[in-house]
Amino acid sequence: MPPLPHKNARRAGVHGASKLERPGMAGRLLEFGEELRGEGVAIGTSELLDAFAALQHVPWTEQVDFREALAATLAKSQDDRRVFELVFDRFFFRAVELAAIEEGVREEGGISPDEAGAMDMEELRRQVAAAVRDGNQALMRDLARLAIAAFGRQGEGSGVIGVDVQRIRRSLALRADAQPDLPPEDPRRDGLPREEIRRFEAMLRQELERGQIERTEQLSPARPLNELDRALPSGPLQDLAAVHRVVAQLKRRLKTQGNEQRGQKRHAAVDMRKTMRASLEFGGVPAVIKEKPIRPRRPEIYVLCDVSTSVTSASVFFLSVLHALHDSFRKMRSFVFIERISEVTEIFAKERDFKAVSEAIGRDSGVADISGYTDYGRVWTEFRELVEDDLHPRATVIVLGDARTNGRDPRADIFAKISAKAGRTFWLNPEPRLYWNYGDSVISAYEQYCDAYECWTTQQLEDFVKALTQPIRR
Amino acid sequence: MPVEPNSVTDVHDGLRATGYLPGESTALVSYLAAKLGKPILVEGPAGVGKTELAKALAKYLGRELVRLQCYEGLDEAKALYEWNYRKQLLRIQAERQGTGWDDVQDDIFGEEFLLSRPLMQAIASEQPVVLLIDEIDKTDQEFEAMLLEVLSDFQISIPELGTVKSKSHPVVLLTSNNTRELTEALKRRCLYLWLDYPELEHELEIVRLHTPDLPEAVGRKLVEVVAMVRDLDLKKPPSIAESIDWARALLLLGAQDIDTKMFNDTISVIVKHRTDLDIVTERVGVKLNAPASS
Numbered sequence: 001m002p003p004l005p006h007k008n009a010r011r012a013g014v015h016g017a018s019k020l021e022r023p024g025m026a027g028r029l030l031e032f033g034e035e036l037r038g039e040g041v042a043i044g045t046s047e048l049l050d051a052f053a054a055l056q057h058v059p060w061t062e063q064v065d066f067r068e069a070l071a072a073t074l075a076k077s078q079d080d081r082r083v084f085e086l087v088f089d090r091f092f093f094r095a096v097e098l099a100a101i102e103e104g105v106r107e108e109g110g111i112s113p114d115e116a117g118a119m120d121m122e123e124l125r126r127q128v129a130a131a132v133r134d135g136n137q138a139l140m141r142d143l144a145r146l147a148i149a150a151f152g153r154q155g156e157g158s159g160v161i162g163v164d165v166q167r168i169r170r171s172l173a174l175r176a177d178a179q180p181d182l183p184p185e186d187p188r189r190d191g192l193p194r195e196e197i198r199r200f201e202a203m204l205r206q207e208l209e210r211g212q213i214e215r216t217e218q219l220s221p222a223r224p225l226n227e228l229d230r231a232l233p234s235g236p237l238q239d240l241a242a243v244h245r246v247v248a249q250l251k252r253r254l255k256t257q258g259n260e261q262r263g264q265k266r267h268a269a270v271d272m273r274k275t276m277r278a279s280l281e282f283g284g285v286p287a288v289i290k291e292k293p294i295r296p297r298r299p300e301i302y303v304l305c306d307v308s309t310s311v312t313s314a315s316v317f318f319l320s321v322l323h324a325l326h327d328s329f330r331k332m333r334s335f336v337f338i339e340r341i342s343e344v345t346e347i348f349a350k351e352r353d354f355k356a357v358s359e360a361i362g363r364d365s366g367v368a369d370i371s372g373y374t375d376y377g378r379v380w381t382e383f384r385e386l387v388e389d390d391l392h393p394r395a396t397v398i399v400l401g402d403a404r405t406n407g408r409d410p411r412a413d414i415f416a417k418i419s420a421k422a423g424r425t426f427w428l429n430p431e432p433r434l435y436w437n438y439g440d441s442v443i444s445a446y447e448q449y450c451d452a453y454e455c456w457t458t459q460q461l462e463d464f465v466k467a468l469t470q471p472i473r474r
Numbered sequence: 475m476p477v478e479p480n481s482v483t484d485v486h487d488g489l490r491a492t493g494y495l496p497g498e499s500t501a502l503v504s505y506l507a508a509k510l511g512k513p514i515l516v517e518g519p520a521g522v523g524k525t526e527l528a529k530a531l532a533k534y535l536g537r538e539l540v541r542l543q544c545y546e547g548l549d550e551a552k553a554l555y556e557w558n559y560r561k562q563l564l565r566i567q568a569e570r571q572g573t574g575w576d577d578v579q580d581d582i583f584g585e586e587f588l589l590s591r592p593l594m595q596a597i598a599s600e601q602p603v604v605l606l607i608d609e610i611d612k613t614d615q616e617f618e619a620m621l622l623e624v625l626s627d628f629q630i631s632i633p634e635l636g637t638v639k640s641k642s643h644p645v646v647l648l649t650s651n652n653t654r655e656l657t658e659a660l661k662r663r664c665l666y667l668w669l670d671y672p673e674l675e676h677e678l679e680i681v682r683l684h685t686p687d688l689p690e691a692v693g694r695k696l697v698e699v700v701a702m703v704r705d706l707d708l709k710k711p712p713s714i715a716e717s718i719d720w721a722r723a724l725l726l727l728g729a730q731d732i733d734t735k736m737f738n739d740t741i742s743v744i745v746k747h748r749t750d751l752d753i754v755t756e757r758v759g760v761k762l763n764a765p766a767s768s
């Protein structure tokens with residue numbers, strides 16, 4: 001049997017490359033350049049010529065060299081590099097897959113899905129966590145397959161690879177932050193390396209893609225990178241920059257819009273009666289204007305943020321949004337939740353720095369993350385207990401979450417009560433509308449009581465901000 | 475003795491031999507630069523070894539390092555060449571009697587009166603050099619355009635003297651700390667190398683190289699703590715240089731462990747800003763062991 005091309009992700013390019021020799025490297029490289037352009041990387045002829053020239057000097061059998069030579073000549077900023085990475089994997093991975101299909105190679109060996117049946121989820125979680133901690137690539141790949149099989153038994157896939165990857169990762173409870181409640185021998189206790197979690201996600205993606213290909217015996221049509229992949233990048237560290245850019249825009253916008261409104265509101269109301277009385281001293285000329293005392297106002301914005309996807313882009317994105325909102329609206333209380341709710345207003349008041357905030361939230365907020373599953377019913381109940389007396393018709397409630405209940409009761413009735421007491425209720429869902437109410441998403445149950453927004457791109461965020469900064473008409 | 479690399483591995487080993495431990499793509503991009511004759515644009519945070527790479531390359535290739543440190547307001551006179559007016563003036567005065575202007579003019583615009591600045595030096599050098607143009611992002615776009623011209627033709631024309639063509643092709647490195655976006659044209663001309671903070675094991679190796687006598691456990695703890703500190707988003711996160719300084723300090727103090735006391739005593743080696751210090755003490759200090767009571 002020929003060696004299996006996908007056994008080792010690092011070697012994917014080798015096969016891709018040697019495969020490329022036949023139709024002509026030039027042609028393939030042009031195609032690759034074309035795909036990069038399609039993703040917005042500015043590539044000119046000179047870059048392509050350089051890439052050719054560079055490939056004359058590196059052995060294509062070294063996948064890292066092959067990739068780095070192309071990267072050095074084609075991707076000239078960190079942003080470009082990120083896109084390059086995604087396109088490279090897609091492009092050359094597909095080449096490998098095509099070769100495998102042509103040759104009728106089928107996956108054999110590894111751990112079969114049947115074996116997966118015999119394994120219990122908790123054991124699988126531990127094994128995956130240990131492999132991720134150790135950065136054991138081969139084992140990670142086998143386990144990725146196993147996890148997909150195990151996941152497949154638990155419920156149906158969403159049919160959307162990006163969504164499935166996140167769900168599997170979530171069900172495996174792979175997190176970069178420490179989980180001090182776990183027993184000392186648990187590899188997840190001290191948090192897992194981000195980089196490796198990301199690698200594992202990439203493997204899940206490849207394996208899922210492969211499964212799809214094997215099922216259909218043909219490659220799925222080349223699609224432009226799912227915008228989701230780019231808008232909400234999955235690796236918080238380097239992609240934080242991208243999120244920050246979005247949020248910086250958001251902040252500016254909130255600031256100007258917020259000020260406009262604050263400006264309008266700043267004029268304290270004149271207390272006519274007092275002014276008239278004071279004017280008596282001056283022969284009826286209202287020389288002293290008496291203003292009504294400004295009553296201390298109750299918080300006007302309440303934000304609830306789902307952090308169950310703690311290492312995924314979505315919560316980084318949301319936390320950034322939360323952070324930006326805190327910077328711009330003084331009267332605000334915020335809460336994070338997974339299974340239970342926890343108020344984090346104080347943390348935002350103390351910390352101005354985003355990274356510190358997210359760490360503080362991860363570490364100190366004491367979010368009761370027992371199973372890693374969101375329990376919306378419980379969250380609504382607790383939220384109501386906490387703010388019942390404070391909610392008022394001028395208040396805005398914003399929920400950031402995917403409305404995936406993991407099969408638990410959505411308790412839309414309690415949500416309805418909250419929404420009834422507040423002036424406005426918004427919901428920001430990080431999933432494309434296409435996936436709403438699919439699988440365990442119950443957004444429709446809540447949508448009747450709030451304005452739900454799709455929110456996974458800058459544009460969508462801006463649209464929402466526009467709506468948010470509209471004055472409440474009541 | 476000039477060295478001609480024959481493979482990526484050559485460069486990799488050669489750089490290591492000079493005491494520079496290259497990351498995954500550093501050797502490869504350097505090798506390509508030598509083979510393709512293209513400049514490398516090196517970007518990355520402060521203190522990750524951008525400048526050091528140029529020095530190491532020069533050492534490995536057996537070439538002289540010519541360095542142009544950029545700053546705001548840097549102009550051609552400081553980067554290319556300048557006429558030595560003082561010397562010219564002296565000559566004119568010395569020759570005042572009897573000599574015609576034409577003769578004097580021929581004379582004073584000769585190489586003898588030319589002050590070569592780094593770019594000129596690199597171009598005119600008999601032996602191939604490594605040219606380091608450090609912190610290019612500090613200059614303005616006009617300067618960049620001039621540089622672009624020099625880098626594409628490898629020649630400089632001096633109106634009074636003619637064109638100086640490069641006799642040997644320099645290896646060129648441009649570094650940028652990303653304070654401004656460089657022009658597309660310049661990027662187009664360069665190979666791109668992003669240097670980031672090294673991975674844990676890589677940094678440990680660098681630290682070991684600089685302080686071989688530091689106990690293994692201390693070295694490991696050090697790079698772990700540094701990684702934690704970098705995660706804090708400080709004004710000035712510690713760079714490799716700070717890791718090395720810290721290692722030296724710990725070695726001097728004979729540290730056997732980085733406990734809270736040792737940490738508090740030495741933390742100012744890696745973190746310098748007042749506010750940064752507070753954050754680090756609060757966030758990282760508490761995670762360390764209390765000193766073993768003796």
Ligand SMILES: Nc1ncnc2c1ncn2[C@@H]1O[C@H](COP(=O)(O)OP(=O)(O)OP(=O)(O)O)[C@@H](O)[C@H]1O
Pocket residue numbers: 493494495496497519520521522523524525526527651680714715718
């Ligand atoms: N890969 C490496 N191997 C060995 N030493 C290194 C390496 N990288 C960095 N160093 C050490 O780190 C120190 C700082 O590197 P250097 O001054 O080159 O950084 P830089 O990126 O040019 O920083 P800046 O942006 O501040 O100019 C060097 O003096 C060197 O001792």
Ligand SMILES: [Mg+2]
Pocket residue numbers: 521524525526608649
């Ligand atoms: Mg430097």
